[in-house]
Amino acid sequence: MDVQVCHIVFTPKYRRKIIYSQYRKSVGKILIRLYEYKGVEIIEGHLMKDHLHML
Template sequence: MDNKSLSHTRWKCQYHIVFIPKYRKKVLYGKVREDVREIISILCKYKSVEIIAGAVCIDHVHLSVAIPPKLSVSDFMGYLKGKSTLMLYDRHPELQSKWDKAFWARGYYVETIGNITDAAVQKYINEQAEESRREDSSSTAL
């Protein structure tokens, strides 16, 4: 198993996230693309988020990440988009609009990534419940 662990928790929380620049502007190329890649990497390290895979396309970003369970996806995305905007404007002030401070669009797409099916989870839960019933009936027989 390639689960990670915290002090009392084993976890494997992987997500596929897609987000875009405001108005889906085609600005993520050249030096800006390199800087976005570097900034996202730095910010993920600060929050102990592992980047499994990623792609900075000309008008959107794809990330496959493992986010610790103590950090919600929503909190992480707020942090990532907010801080990356500030860092990007420091490096590329020409991208900043005097009327609108946001670089990224408001929303994002997220889906969980798993290697088991719903049926497998249901089967596991049913097996655990059955095992618990057997243990319970054997302990009352004593």
């Protein structure tokens, strides 16, 4: 069985600091649902104000 690990970084246009408060929870939930739908396992993730990292 092959295992692939990818480091993905999402950033808003112009790296604006918009991932906070109500958006922070929504973005996390949306990505988790998308990855579950696609059959992708999220090992670790970090949401910052201007970007997010997922492994």
